[in-house]
Amino acid sequence: MIARRFERALLRDAVRAGVSLVVEHGRAVAWHSATFSGARHELVVSAATGSTLDAWLTQLPTRDVTIPGQIVADLRVATHARYGERVMLRIEGVTVACDLSAPECGAASVRARSDRRMPPPTPACNDAAPRDRTR
Template sequence: MSRGPDAATQLERALVAAAAAAGCPIAVTAADWTRWASATFTGARHSLTLTAGASPLLEQWLVGLSDAEFALRGTLVADIHVVRMTREDGVVTVALEALTVEER
């Protein structure tokens, strides 16, 4: 029996869907994750690289990203933030880091 996509895949899909809904389609061009645990939680740390066309809608979406809610099955997005952003020839490349925590 399949459990469905993992947290990393769900996060990527949620980001793409949220950006499209905000009118600023993105592409996830790189993604990696590592397991993470504290005394009370387990989850993963995610590093993602996104690309998109430069636009005010993209800027607005990125500003609100840390407060956004993402519906991931069995997982909460505890933290997400922009680490770095570059602009070149109308293309914005964004490095994100996120922390997901497994629901118990």
């Protein structure tokens, strides 16, 4: 499901820019650090060559691709190969969970509830927590 959300968000952004992508393959691998959780994404797509595609690809690392509850980071074209009027691209990106609306301050994302795991609190949670003033 995580890979599908990334795929749909990227396709929406491409359509807004006037680019028509065909998804050939996609996958996501979950990752976790001490303070964050998310996924590394790889999407193989094909598209017709042209100036619109070139402009979109040039702007890709700085585009604001939105996925509710996620921050899309490190979006880039890893490889590309031209075949006549078509180009094959491997687009990679990283998503980071950013649901801070839960009382546990990020610990109750939809994915965390569904698989019964609780990610650690985010740095924003630590900043928002009341300070112990008895010491």
